[in-house]
Amino acid sequence: MTAVVVSSVTKIFNQGRTDEVAALSDVDLEVRDGEFVSLIGPSGCGKSTLLRLIADLIEPSTGTVTVAGQGAAKARKEQAYGIAFQQAGLFEWRTVLRNVELPLELRGLSKRERKARAEQMLALVGLEDFAGHYPAQLSGGMQQRVAIARALAVQPPLLLMDEPFGALDEMTRERLQSELLGICAKTNTSTVFVTHSISEAVFLSDRVVVMSARPGRITASIEIDLPSRDDAGRQSPAYFDKITEVRQALRGTPASAPSPRSSESAAAGTDAR
Amino acid sequence: MKRALYVLLGLAVAAALWEGYKVVGNPEGTVLFGVRILPRADDLSMPHLWTVLERLGRPELTGGRPVWIVVAQACLFTLGITAAGFVIGALVGLLLAVAMERFRVVERGLLPYVILSQTVPLVALAPLVAGWGGTIMPPWAVVSVIAAYLAFFPVAVGMLRGLQSPSASGVELMRSYAAGWWRTLVKLRFPSALPYLFPALRLAGAAAVVGAVVGEISTGTRGGVGRLIIEYSREATSDPAKVYTAMLGAALLGLVVAGLVSLLELPLMRHRRHVEVATL
Numbered sequence: 001m002t003a004v005v006v007s008s009v010t011k012i013f014n015q016g017r018t019d020e021v022a023a024l025s026d027v028d029l030e031v032r033d034g035e036f037v038s039l040i041g042p043s044g045c046g047k048s049t050l051l052r053l054i055a056d057l058i059e060p061s062t063g064t065v066t067v068a069g070q071g072a073a074k075a076r077k078e079q080a081y082g083i084a085f086q087q088a089g090l091f092e093w094r095t096v097l098r099n100v101e102l103p104l105e106l107r108g109l110s111k112r113e114r115k116a117r118a119e120q121m122l123a124l125v126g127l128e129d130f131a132g133h134y135p136a137q138l139s140g141g142m143q144q145r146v147a148i149a150r151a152l153a154v155q156p157p158l159l160l161m162d163e164p165f166g167a168l169d170e171m172t173r174e175r176l177q178s179e180l181l182g183i184c185a186k187t188n189t190s191t192v193f194v195t196h197s198i199s200e201a202v203f204l205s206d207r208v209v210v211m212s213a214r215p216g217r218i219t220a221s222i223e224i225d226l227p228s229r230d231d232a233g234r235q236s237p238a239y240f241d242k243i244t245e246v247r248q249a250l251r252g253t254p255a256s257a258p259s260p261r262s263s264e265s266a267a268a269g270t271d272a273r
Numbered sequence: 274m275k276r277a278l279y280v281l282l283g284l285a286v287a288a289a290l291w292e293g294y295k296v297v298g299n300p301e302g303t304v305l306f307g308v309r310i311l312p313r314a315d316d317l318s319m320p321h322l323w324t325v326l327e328r329l330g331r332p333e334l335t336g337g338r339p340v341w342i343v344v345a346q347a348c349l350f351t352l353g354i355t356a357a358g359f360v361i362g363a364l365v366g367l368l369l370a371v372a373m374e375r376f377r378v379v380e381r382g383l384l385p386y387v388i389l390s391q392t393v394p395l396v397a398l399a400p401l402v403a404g405w406g407g408t409i410m411p412p413w414a415v416v417s418v419i420a421a422y423l424a425f426f427p428v429a430v431g432m433l434r435g436l437q438s439p440s441a442s443g444v445e446l447m448r449s450y451a452a453g454w455w456r457t458l459v460k461l462r463f464p465s466a467l468p469y470l471f472p473a474l475r476l477a478g479a480a481a482v483v484g485a486v487v488g489e490i491s492t493g494t495r496g497g498v499g500r501l502i503i504e505y506s507r508e509a510t511s512d513p514a515k516v517y518t519a520m521l522g523a524a525l526l527g528l529v530v531a532g533l534v535s536l537l538e539l540p541l542m543r544h545r546r547h548v549e550v551a552t553l
């Protein structure tokens with residue numbers, strides 16, 4: 001079964017008003033089970049909007065979104081995904097530990113189970129010593145890591161992440177990238193990952209989806225097949241080739257495709273392998 | 274501890290102002306173009322503080338109980354009325370705020386009337402409440418209702434703001450957890466409303482004291498400090514310090530209520546001791 005199917009989705013904010021914004025136009029996207037898909041594109045091209053559509057936090061103007069074979073609304077009600085927003089969005093009155101426990105609480109886990117799982121997740125993001133702190137006592141990057149731990153805590157079949165590593169230093173970022181890959185591989189999690197970093201997208205993904213702005217649409221979909229996802233992978237020629245390819249797609253001058261439209265349909269064609 | 278010191282400091286400043294004005298103020302008051310702009314500073318209008326304190330120790334009437342016991346008892350009676358009014362008012366305010374947050378229609382329809390309710394003069398309202406409720410309620414309960422009428426307002430308005438204060442991202446997060454209205458209220462809206470609730474409760478406490486004292490006066494309820502103020506003020510020409518003992522009691526009552534309300538805050542705002550929270 002496919003994890004996510006977005007078919008001919010258009011999203012227009014404030015339709016019919018003077019401040020109308022066409023955020024997404026005719027977007028098709030498929031994420032296979034266990035696949036890691038990155039969304040990359042200029043600021044304001046609708047990456048967050050697409051993620052929120054999949055999460056059923058907003059509704060498409062036209063088109064349909066399917067998650068795990070059912071409508072997005074139904075999937076949300078069954079808590080079929082975990083999400084980490086662009087802003088950490090922690091609850092300031094809860095300690096770090098209790099913030100991570102929140103989704104577990106809402107799923108009705110026992111107190112002991114919750115605590116164990118939350119502590120494990122905090123250790124994963126390297127914050128086990130800050131369990132008793134309040135969010136306001138943490139740096140921006142630390143808050144972001146708490147939000148990642150919170151998204152991972154429920155071990156969802158689908159992970160939606162919006163620039164989760166944006167506020168992190170390079171070393172922490174690389175460590176969390178490996179951790180994330182490990183988790184996704186071990187639990188066969190499907191992931192939609194928004195990022196501004198080309199190298200991050202290429203390193204993590206099975207597929208990089210390139211978007212362009214005004215109106216937001218998908219202009220390319222690049223399959224990535226690195227020999228390995230570790231330091232050796234980061235130095236392989238395939239890695240650098242793909243980085244170049246994504247960069248060209250972002251510039252809108254891919255050598256292989258004359259226009260964004262045809263490259264999109266070409267990409268859609270290669271999807272169904 | 275520090276708080277208590279500030280309260281004492283405030284009292285000292287108030288006392289110094291009172292006595293200071295008596296020293297520099299014109300005993301006949303300052304009159305400008307026939308309008309008295311500053312009050313009389315003579316001993317009849319503004320008795321010395323020590324006269325008031327000394328009056329507290331003497332009997333109310335010759336051979337009766339000392340004034341301070343009478344005032345303290347009256348204050349306790351009024352404190353009971355205030356507490357009942359405060360609790361009723363706070364609960365009504367909370368319920369209204371939750372209802373207004375839940376349904377936009379209720380907010381649109383109700384909020385103007387909530388605000389309007391406070392523009393009705395209390396002295397006009399009190400006899401009405403006494404007239405309607407007097408047949409089914411004891412007099413003290415009628416006064417509690419009047420206190421509640423004043424106390425519910427800050428809670429309703431402050432709490433509504435608090436319940437609406439969570440950011441869109443917080444609401445979206447709860448939505449992503451498939452949390453319904455009730456769980457969003459309990460886990461998100463209510464905790465984020467607490468910094469708004471406590472200042473509102475403090476206002477409600479003060480309003481409940483005013484409501485209780487004025488309610489006692491305008492319904493003629495016996496036993497409370499409001500009644501005492503009226504009774505003692507009749508003797509103002511012969512015994513000016515006496516009415517001030519009752520007023521002192523009413524002021525202390527206000528302080529006690531404010532203190533009790535801020536005690537509520539301690540267990541519920543644990544994270545405040547760790548981090549500063551921006552309010553209002």
Ligand SMILES: Nc1ncnc2c1ncn2[C@@H]1O[C@H](COP(=O)(O)OP(=O)(O)OP(=O)(O)O)[C@@H](O)[C@H]1O
Nearest residue numbers: 013014021023042043044045046047048049050086
């Ligand atoms: N709630 C909203 N109401 C109106 N317009 C919106 C809303 N949310 C997003 N938009 C508009 O939709 C467009 C896409 O926004 P979106 O947040 O998806 O961009 P993004 O690709 O995530 O950008 P960034 O990389 O800067 O995060 C923007 O032009 C934005 O103005």
Ligand SMILES: [Mg+2]
Nearest residue numbers: 047048086162
């Ligand atoms: Mg975004």
